[in-house]
Amino acid sequence: MTTFVTRAPQETRGSWKTYLGLALVLIFSAFPVYWMFVIATSTDAAVSQIPPSVLPGGELMNNLREVFTMNEVYFTASLINSFIVSSVITLSTLFFCSLAGFAFAKLRFPARNALMFVVILTLTVPNQLGVVALYILMGKLGWNGTLLAVIAPGLVSAFGVFYMRQFIGHAVPDELVESARIDGAMTMRVYWSIVLPAIRPALAVLGLLTFVMAWNDFQWPLITLNGTEFPTSMVALSDLASGNYVIYRRVLAGAFVATVPLIVLLLIGGRQIVRGIMEGAVKS
Amino acid sequence: MSLTQLRPTPQHAAPPPKPSRAKLWLYRFDTKATPYVFIAPFFVIFAIFGLFPIVYNGVVSLRNWRLTEPEKDGWAGFDNFSRLLSDSDFWNALYNTLGIFILSTVPQLLAALIIANLLNRKLRGQTFWRIGILLPYLTPVVASTLVFAVFFARDNGMANWLLSLVGYGQEQPLDWRASKWSSWIAIATMVNWKWIGYNALLYLSAMQAIPKDIYEAAAVDGAGPWRQLWRITVPMIQPVVVFTVILSTIGGLQLFNEPMMFDENPQSAGGGSAHQFQTIAQLIYKVGWKDLNLGYAAAISWALFLIILIVAGINATLTKRIGGDR
Numbered sequence: 360m361t362t363f364v365t366r367a368p369q370e371t372r373g374s375w376k377t378y379l380g381l382a383l384v385l386i387f388s389a390f391p392v393y394w395m396f397v398i399a400t401s402t403d404a405a406v407s408q409i410p411p412s413v414l415p416g417g418e419l420m421n422n423l424r425e426v427f428t429m430n431e432v433y434f435t436a437s438l439i440n441s442f443i444v445s446s447v448i449t450l451s452t453l454f455f456c457s458l459a460g461f462a463f464a465k466l467r468f469p470a471r472n473a474l475m476f477v478v479i480l481t482l483t484v485p486n487q488l489g490v491v492a493l494y495i496l497m498g499k500l501g502w503n504g505t506l507l508a509v510i511a512p513g514l515v516s517a518f519g520v521f522y523m524r525q526f527i528g529h530a531v532p533d534e535l536v537e538s539a540r541i542d543g544a545m546t547m548r549v550y551w552s553i554v555l556p557a558i559r560p561a562l563a564v565l566g567l568l569t570f571v572m573a574w575n576d577f578q579w580p581l582i583t584l585n586g587t588e589f590p591t592s593m594v595a596l597s598d599l600a601s602g603n604y605v606i607y608r609r610v611l612a613g614a615f616v617a618t619v620p621l622i623v624l625l626l627i628g629g630r631q632i633v634r635g636i637m638e639g640a641v642k643s
Numbered sequence: 644m645s646l647t648q649l650r651p652t653p654q655h656a657a658p659p660p661k662p663s664r665a666k667l668w669l670y671r672f673d674t675k676a677t678p679y680v681f682i683a684p685f686f687v688i689f690a691i692f693g694l695f696p697i698v699y700n701g702v703v704s705l706r707n708w709r710l711t712e713p714e715k716d717g718w719a720g721f722d723n724f725s726r727l728l729s730d731s732d733f734w735n736a737l738y739n740t741l742g743i744f745i746l747s748t749v750p751q752l753l754a755a756l757i758i759a760n761l762l763n764r765k766l767r768g769q770t771f772w773r774i775g776i777l778l779p780y781l782t783p784v785v786a787s788t789l790v791f792a793v794f795f796a797r798d799n800g801m802a803n804w805l806l807s808l809v810g811y812g813q814e815q816p817l818d819w820r821a822s823k824w825s826s827w828i829a830i831a832t833m834v835n836w837k838w839i840g841y842n843a844l845l846y847l848s849a850m851q852a853i854p855k856d857i858y859e860a861a862a863v864d865g866a867g868p869w870r871q872l873w874r875i876t877v878p879m880i881q882p883v884v885v886f887t888v889i890l891s892t893i894g895g896l897q898l899f900n901e902p903m904m905f906d907e908n909p910q911s912a913g914g915g916s917a918h919q920f921q922t923i924a925q926l927i928y929k930v931g932w933k934d935l936n937l938g939y940a941a942a943i944s945w946a947l948f949l950i951i952l953i954v955a956g957i958n959a960t961l962t963k964r965i966g967g968d969r
Contacts, residue, residue, distance in 0.1 A: 373764045380761050385775045388840060391790045392782055398793060407799040455684040462681035474682065481689060487897045487924055488948045489696030491931055491941040492703055496696060512692040515685045543670075546677040575783040578899050578924070582932055585910075593785045597903070600789055601910040607793050614786035621781045629774035636777070636841060637848035 422612035437595035460523025564635030708938035723942035746831035755842035776840030788904035
């Protein structure tokens, strides 16, 4: 490493050691997902083999058939439910958060800063805190055990408003908004024809992150949907893994199916997700 | 922000026609009311499903609220909270939560720092590496924990096989779930796996903002890469380090998915046969939805909130001190 002493790290070219280090990190990151696939394609005997087998077997279809036909797990329905929940939450978050973000970034109104401060404050509240009362509230509304109970709390996010405000502040020039107003455009029209086209990249980032979080959410769906015929895929997986005798090739075939949509998202939108996180995305 | 290309401002040759009275009124209404209409959906939905539950949770924690015995509903004063202080399950869960938290946060952030330092170089396939290390962040914890459960299985698990290669556990394979320390390590491994790449990207983005001439000056003074990392990079990205420490504290103390799914019977929410890895979030779930005592579960939620505030405060102060000493 001594050869680098005279150069700043940013200008350092990665040496073979850098690539070796990163390759190890990548193997560490990818191995559990790969191994999920291996077990999903294996027989019982192959799963418990010593030394472990690291090559896929030929039993994927067989294991999948078992997962999808298992009684009282509702795996097929759970995948559809997860798609419904995640899509509705994503679309709603994009719409409402970009509306509010636009108002906070470009419109002038009394109490604007105070209200924005409230948004930022809500970012820091742990969601765990209200889970008991949320359950009671959903009970009063009669929504427990339905997808509504999972969707409703996810419809908006404080982080989404914050992120959209930041982006719109940079991406949409004030003069553009003002000249459109002078031409007689209503605010809604400005949002629709000027703001929305300009923030497509931010919508992609926020949309991807929101979808991933909604898809992976476990605790609240478990509380409200457990034991019903409408689980999300994460709740169905926990059902699959419960019981006296767990068949791992079957459980991990299910886990793999529930992971595939996110791997596809990473392949399509990986670049946007990386950018979103590096611009300061917040977890959970 | 990279996005600066926008549509050209529409140019009108003729001045707009004189607006009618109704139009003027509409215009005024639009200016005054629309901003509130735009922010209202967020605030209304958040007030109902975010804020109200938190406030109401305080009310619930002061009541007897058992789903099994609705006739006993009523004010309980601080009974739920005094019960908490002498509840060994709660203290055990707090101990487990803090133990797993330390085992997962410290290695996680150190590894993230080193990986970010590797990524902060001229690299071939830059985007490929960045996307690659994000795979754990996207993978559902419920799914990945099931893989780790196989990895850490007592019989024929890969972890035990690796240990046997170095001569450990030949006569008696390690039962990872059975004791506190081994189950904590297993769970902490899962948490570390999930969050290292994410934090590395946060650090990387802060590192890219450090001016290069600082490193040049340090290099002239004879500071090697390792020294540069600790003496320049870490203090310069300190705000992001504090940010990640606070995020990890908030997330880590609410740990739920990993201990749930690591259990031999996830639906029991027991956190092992003797609660050896039951976290506070798991205890809330068990008390609320297995014992059906919502009042007490709400009280534990408040305690957890308080603990998060305290630990986040301590950690933020510590991190500021570590980064600031020079």
